Amino acid sequence: MSDQVAGQEPFELAAVRNREDYADALTRLIARGRRERCITVLSATEAYAVAELLGQYAQLDPADRLHQLAATMASRIYSRLGV
Numbered sequence: 001m002s003d004q005v006a007g008q009e010p011f012e013l014a015a016v017r018n019r020e021d022y023a024d025a026l027t028r029l030i031a032r033g034r035r036e037r038c039i040t041v042l043s044a045t046e047a048y049a050v051a052e053l054l055g056q057y058a059q060l061d062p063a064d065r066l067h068q069l070a071a072t073m074a075s076r077i078y079s080r081l082g083v
Helices: 003-008 019-035 044-060 065-081
Strands: none
Touching: 019 065, 044 065
């Protein structure tokens, strides 16, 4: 990957090679995100819809790492929404 592309990809997902790398990269992002300040990106209604979608995805295969990450994120969104 060129330095120019790397600078445009701050979340380090462009270099993932497979599903396992992707799950690892997302796990690192989630951990990093817990230490960063929060910003408003979505309305509460949009955030709720995202949490619902993540929750539905998580239920498809609860043992899969990506599905577990989806469940974690859905739970955090619901918690922040006070649901």
